[in-house]
Amino acid sequence: MKILNTVAALSLSALAMLGLVLPAAAQTAYPTRAVRMIIPYPPGGGADAVGRIVAQGLTEQLHQPFVVENRGGAGTNIGLDATAKAMPDGYTIGMATSNLAINPAIYPSIPFNAEKDFAGITLLTKGLYVLVVHPSVPANTVQELIALAKSKPGTLNAAIAGLGTPGHLALAEFNKLTGADLLPVPYQGAGPAMTSVLGNQTQVLFISMASAIANVKAGKLRMLAVTSAKRSPELPDVPTAIEAGLKGLEIYEWYGLVGPAKMDPAQINTIYEKTKLVLAQPEVQQRIQALGAEPAPMAPKEFDAFIKEEIKRLGQIVRDTGIKVE
Template sequence: MISTKRWLAAAVAATAALTLPALTLAQAFPAKPVKIVVPYPPGGTNDIVVRLLAQKLGDSMGQPFVVENKPGASGNLGAEQVARAAPDGYTLLLVTTGHSIHPSLYKHLRYNIKTDLTPVSELTRGPMLVMVTPSLPYKTVQDVIAAAKAKPGSINFGSAGNGSSTHLATELLSSMAGVKMTHIPYSGSAPAMADVMAGNAQLVMDLMFSALPQVNGGKLRAIAITGAKRSPLLPGVPTVAESGVPGFETLAWNGLMAPANTPKPIIDKLNAEIHKALDAPEMKERLRAQGFEPSPGTPEQFGALIRAEIDRWATVVKTSGAKVE
């Protein structure tokens, strides 16, 4: 009995010895500036969200949170960099819907989002708008579906590029509506919307943040929103599900990840501070005004979302035949 008690005491002491350094490390964290890698050019929707958050985190945690833009390879270049960084909490990565598409789209990724990175927290979610050229007679999604059924392939839709979230979201809509539309890839959302405004393509999906100025200016007509409910920013625009495609819903999301094996106490500390920042009334107001909904959760919840999205978009990639040249 005595030996058993001694063994248990030794085991508890050993566990405490292993846990204590991580806890001490988390208590001291951050002791220097923290870098958030945004794998896209500056000025975009995700970049704006991160810069708002970085300011809040820096104020609350006593060290600067520095945003570093690392564009390239559709967001994969920055992801590779962070996947190889030291797992100490001082290098974080902004991930988006696109990162859950890439495992099924790229044959030779140089990082594995499931094993080389660990979730910290989801940040925001936001619906996209389905928009058409205002000079066209299409006022609803059903009008577009009817035209596509009458003449398959006659509706051209633009996207931010092959395999982009805007491309695959439109392919998902086509599949669920039982129609065939012709995809025209562009080198980003802005040229895709510009060509629809010019009438060279007829339909495009994009985030509300990017699309609202064009819709409010009358340059594009919003016929549906991809979320489960209408947006207070455009209350007269119905959801796709309301418009005759029941069950359709897709949201663009973003969040932060860290290199795999980053100590859990540090992950938990970052997660708690992100919750606090996104719960601030002024942050909610600024994000919602741009079409984003703050959506922080636990690291485990964010990991579950990423895995579910990987599976979901793999099906759409396969069905659509999307490829990256």
């Protein structure tokens, strides 16, 4: 009888322990509900396209919806600030772009600390930037565009997808290197900037290939150069800006995922590992490459270090070109 009582007691003890362990294990499951992904641009640009591809893939990998929320404006500062100030519970993440590294140098003040208020999750892609013009512009090469801009000052305006964007930096370098004076006309995102050039309200645009390629193929825009160090395998006949005589003009866009600074490292690692799987899928790679970008997953700590280096590199370009936002 004593043995039976002892066995029963042990059984009850074991069940009690299981009762404690099972809820704890359940608490570690992530995610258990929808995750919000803030994209700091309006719909329609390269960041939005890449973000939606990744959100769809993560939804499939983690069996919970990753819901895109477009929060454009203020050169991505609105969306980035919303990400930085979100509850660090793993259910709000955001897309960071080159602007995260540019904005500290270009804005007199921003509502977050670019180095301290974010937890890097992973780099997603590095993307090609291109120089395009409206078909009515009588220039088929970069040198012809420079000559036109100098011969008719004030007649060509350049759309930019936001103050301090890589396209803005590229335009500032173009003006500095050539002595041209293309006036920057800022818009809140790549989509509105593209619409402006398509409608000939502005005539020149430095923009991600992701945003431009469909309209180039349709003959609605003319591509004059890429701003990468080497020609793109996707566009072998298009010269680089450097080849066209613009020494040192090398601008590209990068997209990555970040969370609020105090986000759980285990959650960060879960998203990173699943994102790697998404970016390794051949169909995803094809879709991203068609947008003029290359998948480039990077571990969280590496991505944190990458962001810090980009803050130095891109900040120097801002200082060299004298870009300012009043």
